[in-house]
Structure formats: C-alpha cells, structure tokens
Amino acid sequence: MLNLDLVNQLxxxxxxxxxxxxxxxxxxxxxxxxxEKIVEVCECAKTKLGFDYLVDISSIDxxxxxxxxxxxxxxxxxxxxxxLRIKTNVSEEKSELPTVLSVWATSNWHExxxxxxxxxxxxxxxxxxxILMWEGYPYFPLRKDFPLAGKPTNVPDVAFTRVxxxxxxxxxxxxxxxxxxxxxxxxxxxxxAEPGLSDKQLAKK
Amino acid sequence: MATVQDIEIPDSATRNALAxxxxxxMQGEKMVLNMGPSHPATHxxxxxxxxxxxxxxxxxxxxxxFLHRGDEKIAENMTYTQFIPYTDRLDYLAPLAxxxxxxxxxxxxxxxxxxxxxxxxxxxxxxxxxARISSHLLxxxxxxxxxxxxxxxxLTFTEREKIYNLCESLTGARxxxxxxxxxxxxxxxxxxxxxxxxxxxxxxxxxxNEAETLLTRNRIWVDRVRDLAVISKAxxxxxxxxxxxxxxxxxxxxxRKNQPYLCYKDLDFDIPxxxxxxxxxxxxxxxxxxxxxxxxxxxxxxxxxxxxxxxxKEPINVDxxxxxxxxxxxxxxxxxxxxxxxxxxxxxxxxxPGETYFGHENPKGELGFYINSKGGGTPYRMKIRSPSFxxxxxxxxxxxxxxxxxxxxxxxxxxxxxxECDR
Numbered sequence: 076m077l078n079l080d081l082v083n084q085l086x087x088x089x090x091x092x093x094x095x096x097x098x099x100x101x102x103x104x105x106x107x108x109x110x111e112k113i114v115e116v117c118e119c120a121k122t123k124l125g126f127d128y129l130v131d132i133s134s135i136d137x138x139x140x141x142x143x144x145x146x147x148x149x150x151x152x153x154x155x156x157x158x159l160r161i162k163t164n165v166s167e168e169k170s171e172l173p174t175v176l177s178v179w180a181t182s183n184w185h186e187x188x189x190x191x192x193x194x195x196x197x198x199x200x201x202x203x204x205x206i207l208m209w210e211g212y213p214y215f216p217l218r219k220d221f222p223l224a225g226k227p228t229n230v231p232d233v234a235f236t237r238v239x240x241x242x243x244x245x246x247x248x249x250x251x252x253x254x255x256x257x258x259x260x261x262x263x264x265x266x267x268a269e270p271g272l273s274d275k276q277l278a279k280k
Numbered sequence: 281m282a283t284v285q286d287i288e289i290p291d292s293a294t295r296n297a298l299a300x301x302x303x304x305x306m307q308g309e310k311m312v313l314n315m316g317p318s319h320p321a322t323h324x325x326x327x328x329x330x331x332x333x334x335x336x337x338x339x340x341x342x343x344x345x346f347l348h349r350g351d352e353k354i355a356e357n358m359t360y361t362q363f364i365p366y367t368d369r370l371d372y373l374a375p376l377a378x379x380x381x382x383x384x385x386x387x388x389x390x391x392x393x394x395x396x397x398x399x400x401x402x403x404x405x406x407x408x409x410x411a412r413i414s415s416h417l418l419x420x421x422x423x424x425x426x427x428x429x430x431x432x433x434x435l436t437f438t439e440r441e442k443i444y445n446l447c448e449s450l451t452g453a454r455x456x457x458x459x460x461x462x463x464x465x466x467x468x469x470x471x472x473x474x475x476x477x478x479x480x481x482x483x484x485x486x487x488x489n490e491a492e493t494l495l496t497r498n499r500i501w502v503d504r505v506r507d508l509a510v511i512s513k514a515x516x517x518x519x520x521x522x523x524x525x526x527x528x529x530x531x532x533x534x535x536r537k538n539q540p541y542l543c544y545k546d547l548d549f550d551i552p553x554x555x556x557x558x559x560x561x562x563x564x565x566x567x568x569x570x571x572x573x574x575x576x577x578x579x580x581x582x583x584x585x586x587x588x589x590x591x592x593k594e595p596i597n598v599d600x601x602x603x604x605x606x607x608x609x610x611x612x613x614x615x616x617x618x619x620x621x622x623x624x625x626x627x628x629x630x631x632x633p634g635e636t637y638f639g640h641e642n643p644k645g646e647l648g649f650y651i652n653s654k655g656g657g658t659p660y661r662m663k664i665r666s667p668s669f670x671x672x673x674x675x676x677x678x679x680x681x682x683x684x685x686x687x688x689x690x691x692x693x694x695x696x697x698x699x700e701c702d703r
Contacts, residue, residue: 099634130648130665131650147652153517180515180520180677184670184673192352206345207344217350
C-alpha cells in the first residue's frame with residue numbers, strides 16, 4: 076500500500092520518534108514523539124516524499140490528561156493522492172512548538188487560529204496575533220475548561236462579551252458517560268460569573 | 281562687533297536637488313486605507329488594511345473574524361444530528377453542499393459512507409451540484425456587478441431564484457435547508473420535482489451562455505481581469521488553495537475525481553483548469569464548472585434508481601435502526617423501533633472512538649471536517665477546514681503591486697464567503 080510505503084520511508088529516516096502507523100477508515104496516522112522535531116519531519120515529508128499540500132492543522136485539548144495538547148497535521152501528496160496524518164503532543168507547561176511556516180505558507184493562518192482558540196504558541200512565527208477573536212480578548216475559547224455560555228469580558232472601545240442565558244436554549248449535552256441530567260444541564264453558569272440574562276431581563280433591570 | 285552675517289544662498293543646481301528630495305519624500309509617503317468590514321465588495325464582513333503608494337498597493341493585511349460564532353465549540357456540546365442546521369450557516373450560499381459534506385464526514389466516522397443506498401447518493405449529488413451552480417451564479421453576479429456590469433447580476437439572480445424554488449420544494453426551506461441526515465436524507469424527491477429541475481437546467485444554460493456573451497469577449501472585462509493577481513502553481517499549493525482558485529492556477533485536482541465519493545465515479549464530467557492563474561482564468565473555470573454541473577444533474581435525473589416517483593420504493597436511508605430514525609408508524613407499534621427512536625433522540629448516533637477527516641468538493645473549495653471522537657453521541661473535537669479561510673490567506677501575497685481599483689476584481693475572483701471563513 077502506497078501510504079504505508081511512504082510512512083516506512085519516514086520511519087527509516089527518523090527512527091523511533093515516529094510511531095508505528097495506525098489505520099482507521101483507510102486513513103494513516105503516525106505519532107511523532109518529539110514536537111520539537113516537527114519541522115524536520117514535515118520538511119522531509121514535503122521534499123522527499125512529495126507531501127506538497129498541507130490540508131489542515133488542528134489542535135485537540137485533552138483536558139485533565141498529560142500532555143494536554145495534541146497537534147494534528149493533515150498532509151496530502153498531489154501527485155499520487157497519498158494522505159498522511161501526523162500527530163504530536165505538547166505539554167501544558169510548555170504550550171509551544173516550532174512553526175512549520177518555512178515548509179508551507181498556508182500554515183500561517185492555521186497556526187494563528189490555533190493560538191487564538193487554544194493558546195498554543197508557535198516559536199518562530201512572525202505574526203502570532205489573534206485572528207478570529209479581537210486583540211485584547213483575555214481567554215482561549217476552544218479550551219475544554221472554557222464554558223459554552225462564555226465569560227464576561229470588556230475591552231473598552233473595542234468589544235465586550237456577556238454570559239449567554241442558556242435556559243430554554245437548544246438541547247445541549249456534554250460528552251461523558253454520566254447520567255442524562257448531569258450531561259444536559261439547561262443552565263451552565265461558569266464558575267465565578269453571574270448567570271446570563273436575556274435581553275428582556277436586562278431591559279427590566 | 282561683527283555686523284555682517286553670512287547668508288547661505290544655494291546655487292540653482294543645489295536648489296533643484298533639494299526640491300527633488302522634498303518631492304521624493306512626498307511621493308514616498310504611504311497612505312493607510314481601511315477597507316471594510318462593511319464594504320459592498322467584501323461580500324460580508326472582511327476588513328483589509330491597505331497600504332497605498334499613490335494608487336499602488338504596497339501592503340495588504342486582511343482582518344477576519346467579524347462573523348465568528350464558535351461553531352466548533354458548539355459542535356462539541358451537541359449530538360451529531362443537532363449540528364446539521366449549523367452547517368447551513370457555514371457557506372450560506374451553498375447550504376445543501378455543506379449538509380452533504382457534514383453528513384458524509386459523520387458517516388465516514390461511523391463506517392457507513394460506502395453503504396449508502398444508491399438513490400440517496402444520487403439525490404445528494406444533485407443537491408451538491410445545484411448548490412454549486414447557485415454559489416457560482418452568485419459569485420459571478422457579484423463579481424461582475426462590482427466591476428460595473430449590472431446586467432449579469434440580474435441574469436444570474438433570476439436563475440438563483442429558480443434554484444431556491446427547487447430547494448424549497450425539496451427541503452421546505454429556501455436557505456436553511458438542513459436536508460441531509462446522518463445515514464440518508466430527510467425526505468424523498470417531491471412529485472414533479474424532476475420535471476421542474478429539467479426545466480430549470482434547460483433555462484440556466486441559456487442564461488449562462490448569455491452571461492458569457494456579455495463578459496468573456498468583452499474588451500472592458502478582459503482588460504480589467506486578465507493578467508491580474510496571477511497565482512502561480514507553486515504558490516497555489518503552498519498557500520493551500522482549493523476549488524476553482526486552485527484549478528484556475530492550472531492544477532487539475534478535484535476531490536470529486538481524485539477521491540471519488542458518493543456516485544461521482546459513475547458520472548461523466550470534466551474538470552476545467554486555467555492556464556495562467558489570473559482573475560480571468562478563475563472566472564472561466566467557474567463558468568465551465570456550472571456547465572459541468574448541469575451535465576452531472578442531467579445524468580443523475582436520467583440514472584436515479586427508482587426514477588422520478590420512486591415506484592419501486594428504493595430506500596433513501598441506510599438500513600440501520602441505530603443510525604437513522606425509524607418510521608413513526610413503527611415507533612408507535614413496535615418495541616425495538618421505540619427504543620431506537622428514544623436512544624437516537626436523547627443520546628445521538630453512537631459513533632465509535634477514532635478520528636477521521638473528510639474533505640468535500642464544495643463550490644468554494646475543499647470543505648473538510650476533522651472529527652475526533654471518544655465514542656458516544658457527541659464529537660470530542662470537530663475542526664472545520666473552511667476553504668474561504670484558507671483561500672483568503674493568500675491576500676497579503678497577491679495584493680501588493682496591484683492598483684487600488686483592482687481590489688474589488690481580485691476579491692470577486694477569489695469568491696469567498698465570510699460565514700464559512702469565520703465559522
């Protein structure tokens with residue numbers, strides 16, 4: 076199989092820091108043990124194995140586990156259609172790994188988005204600013220410990236946020252194996268925040 | 281005491297040199313111009329900070345995120361089926377294509393993406409292609425209207441109205457379609473839909489041809505868009521472009537051909553590619569893609585199992601009670617179906633632990649869903665790879681060197697939608 080051949084070439088070059096490939100639904104995933112090596116591995120994948128197209132970078136928050144962050148790189152070879160996913164872990168204390176901007180220019184905005192949403196930094200990135208949220212927003216909203224209802228913030232003259240009222244809102248459940256009532260609380264007020272008020276309630280106030 | 285003061289009088293040559301220096305200073309002064317977020321040519325809420333030297337752009341910094349709603353966070357907090365209406369609001373010019381993309385992504389995680397009944401596959405392909413025509417028509421209309429050709433806009437919007445009518449009779453809604461379900465589609469084709477669709481296809485070709493006669497050889501149009509914002513093959517790949525923007529640069533890559541899903545491998549269609557990668561090529565690619573989509577839908581209407589009225593009762597959903605809601609009649613009369621219905625509504629579709637990425641050839645490019653599941657009815661993490669977000673990241677590369685008046689043409693040719701970019 077083509078994809079596995081390419082992975083074995085990558086393994087031959089980098090040895091033990093590349094894990095055995097796993098396959099799920101026809102997609103090949105390898106784990107990279109050392110996040111600091113991500114640039115070399117990506118560079119090799121691009122120049123030697125022809126993975127010229129970076130489809131996407133995502134990050135996963137393994138809240139409550141160590142290491143906390145998992146980075147997911149999705150690579151594609153335009154010539155033969157092979158695809159490969161590289162995953163690597165980053166600890167919460169560090170929360171930093173090298174940027175792959177020197178390999179693919181498209182990683183610029185993907186990495187800014189990950190920094191914006193999860194607060195993982197990319198060393199060597201020339202322009203690591205928030206991209207979807209505004210400058211000065213204090214939280215990283217896609218972290219698992221950030222509540223769905225939001226937190227109150229205020230950047231004067233720029234933007235503010237309020238806690239969203241969740242009563243009677245859409246039916247939302249939390250991913251866990253708890254019973255239905257714990258998994259589907261209609262009111263989820265973040266710790267230390269006032270409960271959210273609907274516009275009607277605010278007007279009354 | 282000295283009463284004489286030396287006054288320095290420069291000779292004429294020095295004076296001229298000094299004056300020129302002053303002038304150069306003035307010429308070298310850059311002006312920073314803020315474009316957007318509410319600007320008619322930004323098609324939504326995109327802000328671009330332009331640095332101008334006279335009329336020449338020297339630097340462009342796009343600022344996105346004004347339409348950010350936290351879709352990925354929302355997805356983590358609800359079941360897979362509950363997220364379908366949110367996909368309507370990603371690329372809101374092609375909601376049907378987003379529905380198809382999302383359903384296929386979850387089905388891939390479930391492992392049923394290759395077990396979909398043929399009738400369902402054909403219906404989904406028609407939905408995706410109708411969405412493509414609709415999105416390209418709007419892109420073309422807005423592009424040409426920004427350039428001053430309002431007639432084309434009126435032509436394309438007449439046709440889009442007919443697509444909305446088709447959507448309405450198929451799904452019950454014109455914009456927020458929410459048509460697909462995990463494992464199938466919400467309902468079968470309504471009576472008369474096939475004839476209505478055939479009639480539309482015949483009419484849309486006439487109007488595409490008319491728009492083409494207005495633009496393709498129009499001297500003003502060609503002069504404004506040809507050789508403008510050329511994206512080389514290498515840049516297109518490096519910046520991760522997808523869809524017509526990638527193919528406009530001459531790279532023949534289309535997920536419908538290169539990673540065939542649904543019934544695309546049984547259908548006959550061509551992938552148009554550009555040669556130079558300028559705005560004109562991207563325009564031509566979209567024109568031809570609409571014709572190819574018409575061709576695909578014609579074949580689907582011809583080949584669809586069960587025909588127009590589905591007399592042979594071909595299934596439109598996967599035959600699995602743990603994925604698709606059972607018929608209401610059976611829920612009321614049979615224990616097993618009652619349990620399935622209850623579990624599906626309260627717990628959601630039970631997905632296995634694992635991670636999958638599915639990329640769908642959307643009108644704007646590759647719309648991908650990366651789903652990381654720890655099992656159960658909700659995703660642990662869902663990343664939406666939106667084509668518009670990635671396509672816009674090339675702006676700082678291609679804008680410098682263009683004229684101020686070219687910005688609207690380049691933005692029109694990139695054809696993005698902010699709902700999807702900002703998620």
